[in-house]
Structure formats: structure tokens, C-alpha cells
Amino acid sequence: MGLTSKTVLALATVLAVALFALTIWLWPRLGKRSIGSVLSRVGMLLVTQLSLFAAIGLYANDSFGFYASWADLFGQEQEQGVVVDHSAADHRVQVVGYEQVNVPRATVPRVAGRIEKVNIQGPESKIASPAFVYLPPEYFQPQYANKKFPASVVLTGYPGTAEALIKGLHYPTTAHKLAKEKKMQPVILVMMRPTVAPPRDTECMDIPGGPQTETFFTKDLRKALSAQYRIGTKAANWGMIGDSTGGYCALKLAMRHPNAYGAAVALSGYYKAPIDPTTGALFGEGPDKKKLQQENDLLWRLKHKPLPKISVLVTSSKQGEHNYHDTMKFVELAAKHPTRVSSMILPSGGHNFNTWRREIPGALQWIGGRLSA
Known part of the structure; x- marks a missing residue:
């Protein structure tokens, strides 16, 4: 069991x-x-x-949703590959299952939408990772047959499980409800872990001599999914949302690659990659170590690098969140042209699902308003 x-x-x-x-x-x-x-x-x-x-x-x-299996719990999850269909060289996304959205008439995709469980193969990064893709009801409706949709990658924290984004944080049901109420446009959600090379916590970096996670998210993932689904290929068509580690990844990937993601949301995110036993030596031991460390420090980037043309939303709580002061500093530094920054500050909260569930409706409306189809 x-x-x-x-x-x-x-x-x-x-x-x-x-x-x-x-x-x-x-x-x-x-x-x-x-x-x-x-x-x-x-x-x-x-x-x-x-x-x-x-x-x-x-x-x-x-x-x-901290751990998905006993092997994951005891650090024995080492498998990085997935089964892919090699009968067609261009097929880098394999659909391996379907799930229903927890809404009325869940068996009818044009009414409820659908969640597809997929395996994504990254030819450039050499990384393969599972994900869940939420397709809104409009995706299956005849009047939208020729329409391309915006998409947002949704990331968990570390270690996290992609299932928790569906069952614990209710992203698909919330997006369905908001779109039905005309509070946001229909958006495809790509739900997954930032840990695409388990059990290592890569902090969404291209690690010297290690997993090329940054390349996977900024190149392979977007290209594969745009080929599989009706998703635009421009940065304005793509956003990223994450909590905790996923929030740091969302901000960093958008800031470092504004040509890949036009908008990013960090729920209780942090601004500098930690170094601990789960991450290992993220920046390597070569002469570029200090440079890599600085370039992955988001507050350092805001002070020393040109500001990117992106929209970002950061969240925190005045009481209960350790990132509050850094978040305020980030807002102050980022609130300059051409970057557009927004914030959502709760009176009290914590680094937990209950707090993020309070923030997700506003975050989805915000990102839906900043992505183009």
C-alpha cells in the first residue's frame, strides 16, 4: 500500500x-x-x-502532499526517465492518463474541462518529468476550436507532489470557477514539481555538471507543450506560479528569461537559493561559482542587472511569514520601469496550504489578466 x-x-x-x-x-x-x-x-x-x-x-x-511514495520519503527516488513514444520523433509529450475536475458534470470535458497526466521529454536538458495539464472547458468547445490559449506552469514547493496542486490547493477547480464567473480568461495550467531530477533539490538551476533544470523549464517544457496543445509560443502567452521553492523558481525563471515567461507569481517565495544537503553544491566549485551565486540571488539581480520587461506578483503575511521583510525589499527594488510589480500582503498567515488557498484566487485572476492568448 x-x-x-x-x-x-x-x-x-x-x-x-x-x-x-x-x-x-x-x-x-x-x-x-x-x-x-x-x-x-x-x-x-x-x-x-x-x-x-x-x-x-x-x-x-x-x-x-510532502511526499508521493515510500521511496520518495526515504530518499530512494532516483528515477529520472519516463516511457516515451519513439514512433514519432516530434512527440515529446506522452499522455498517460486522465483525471476529472472536481466540478459538476465532471465527465463532460466541454463543461468541466479535463486534467491530463503527461510525461514530458526534454531533448535539450536531457530531463524527463511527469506533469498534470488542466485543460479548461473552452478548450473542448467548438467555438474555440481554432483558438490558442495562454498557459501557466504551476509549481509546488520542495519536495511537494504535483497531486497536491490538484487535491490540496485546488488549482483546477478554482480556475474553472473564476473563468465561469468571468473573473479570469481560460488558462491552461501545467502542474508539476520543481524537483524534475529527484531526489535532488535543484532550485531550478542549470547545475554545473548536474541536472539542467533551468533549460528544461525555459526551453524544453514550453516547446513540447506548445506542440502538443493549442498554446501560444511567445513569452506573453506563458506565466508561472509557485509556492515556497516554486515561488522562487517562478520569479527567477521569469527574471532571467523574460523571453520565455512574461508573468510570474511567488506565493511565500524566497529570493536566494539555499545550500543544504538536499541541494548539494548548486553553483559548483569552479571559478564561476561566485558569479552563479550572485546571478541566482534575486535581490542582487535587481540592484546590478537591467530590469526585465515582465510582470511579477509576490505574496507574504505581516505575521507568520519569514519572507515579509525581503518581500517588501523586493517590491521596492522591482517597482521600476519596465518591470511591473504587484503584491498581496495578508495581515497574518503562514508557510502552509491554508494561506496559499487564500491567495490562489487572486493570483489566478492576476496572472490571467496579464497573459495574452
């Missing part, structure tokens, strides 16, 4: 409750002052607490 299985969560919960009840029932019987009784009580407390922590951990993972 998988890590995200409801059955595993239910069994863990039942086990934790049963062990708790058993401990209370047996505790008086183990009240003797002997080494055996003491060791039994310690053992029962330890087992009960471990079962409770396991149940709470599984519930938290189910709610927030």
Missing part, C-alpha cells in the same frame, strides 16, 4: 487509538516496582507515541 493511501492512514489511526487504549487498560497491572514492569511501561509509552506520530505524519502528508 502506498504512502498516500487512505487505507494506510486509516490503519495507522486505528492502531494508534488501539495502542493508546491498551496502554491505559494495562497501566495499573504494570504498577509493580520491578525492572520488568518499568521496562514494560517505557516500551508501551514508546510504541504508543510512535504510532501517534506516524498517524499524525501520514495525515499531514495526505493534507499537504
Whole structure:
């Protein structure tokens, strides 16, 4: 049974409750002052607490989508390749499944839209990655048969799972609702992890001697999806939204490649890549290390590089977010022509799904208004 299985969560919960009840029932019987009784009580407390922590951990993972599998949890997820159809050399997107959007008449694509599970092959980056593509109802309606749509890549944090963008953050259902209410234009959403070379956290960089994640997102991904779906190929047709690590990636990729993405949204994003055991040596050890580090520091870029012609939206909370002061600094530095900057600051919030769910409707309306079809 998988890590995200409801059955595993239910069994863990039942086990934790049963062990708790058993401990209370047996505790008086183990009240003797002997080494055996003491060791039994310690053992029962330890087992009960471990079962409770396991149940709470599984519930938290189910709610927030931190890990997709047991291999992912224990750092054993190493596979980078996907199955691709080589019968047609130009086919770099393989559709491997479908999911319904959680709206009325979900089985009718022209009413509810559709979510396609795909594998994307990147010939230039040599990276292959899965994704979920939300196609709005208009994509299937006859009057839009010759229309090209704008698209936004939607990224999780690290480690994150793409499924959490659908089931936890409700991007497709929110986009469907806003478009139906005429609050945003129909936009194709490409939902995925920024970790396209698991288990390594690449911070969306072309790592010297390592995964070329930046090339994948700025070249391979856009080209492959524009060939597969009716999506425009210009920067004005493409945006990127992300939370946490995904937010940093969205800002950085748009700032470094304004010819690829015309708009970016960072929900609780940060502005400088961390270096830790999950990232490894992001900038290598060669003579260009300091230069790479500076160029991936977004506040440094705003001070020392020409401002790009893009639109950006950053979010934070006055209480509960560690990025608030850096976000205010970013807004101050970026609010100059030709960059257009907007912000969404909550009175209080946190680095969590509940906060991002409060920000996503406004973020989707904002990016929908800045992308052209």
C-alpha cells in the first residue's frame, strides 16, 4: 500500500487509538516496582507515541502532499526517465492518463474541462518529468476550436507532489470557477514539481555538471507543450506560479528569461537559493561559482542587472511569514520601469496550504489578466 493511501492512514489511526487504549487498560497491572514492569511501561509509552506520530505524519502528508511514495520519503527516488513514444520523433509529450475536475458534470470535458497526466521529454536538458495539464472547458468547445490559449506552469514547493496542486490547493477547480464567473480568461495550467531530477533539490538551476533544470523549464517544457496543445509560443502567452521553492523558481525563471515567461507569481517565495544537503553544491566549485551565486540571488539581480520587461506578483503575511521583510525589499527594488510589480500582503498567515488557498484566487485572476492568448 502506498504512502498516500487512505487505507494506510486509516490503519495507522486505528492502531494508534488501539495502542493508546491498551496502554491505559494495562497501566495499573504494570504498577509493580520491578525492572520488568518499568521496562514494560517505557516500551508501551514508546510504541504508543510512535504510532501517534506516524498517524499524525501520514495525515499531514495526505493534507499537504510532502511526499508521493515510500521511496520518495526515504530518499530512494532516483528515477529520472519516463516511457516515451519513439514512433514519432516530434512527440515529446506522452499522455498517460486522465483525471476529472472536481466540478459538476465532471465527465463532460466541454463543461468541466479535463486534467491530463503527461510525461514530458526534454531533448535539450536531457530531463524527463511527469506533469498534470488542466485543460479548461473552452478548450473542448467548438467555438474555440481554432483558438490558442495562454498557459501557466504551476509549481509546488520542495519536495511537494504535483497531486497536491490538484487535491490540496485546488488549482483546477478554482480556475474553472473564476473563468465561469468571468473573473479570469481560460488558462491552461501545467502542474508539476520543481524537483524534475529527484531526489535532488535543484532550485531550478542549470547545475554545473548536474541536472539542467533551468533549460528544461525555459526551453524544453514550453516547446513540447506548445506542440502538443493549442498554446501560444511567445513569452506573453506563458506565466508561472509557485509556492515556497516554486515561488522562487517562478520569479527567477521569469527574471532571467523574460523571453520565455512574461508573468510570474511567488506565493511565500524566497529570493536566494539555499545550500543544504538536499541541494548539494548548486553553483559548483569552479571559478564561476561566485558569479552563479550572485546571478541566482534575486535581490542582487535587481540592484546590478537591467530590469526585465515582465510582470511579477509576490505574496507574504505581516505575521507568520519569514519572507515579509525581503518581500517588501523586493517590491521596492522591482517597482521600476519596465518591470511591473504587484503584491498581496495578508495581515497574518503562514508557510502552509491554508494561506496559499487564500491567495490562489487572486493570483489566478492576476496572472490571467496579464497573459495574452
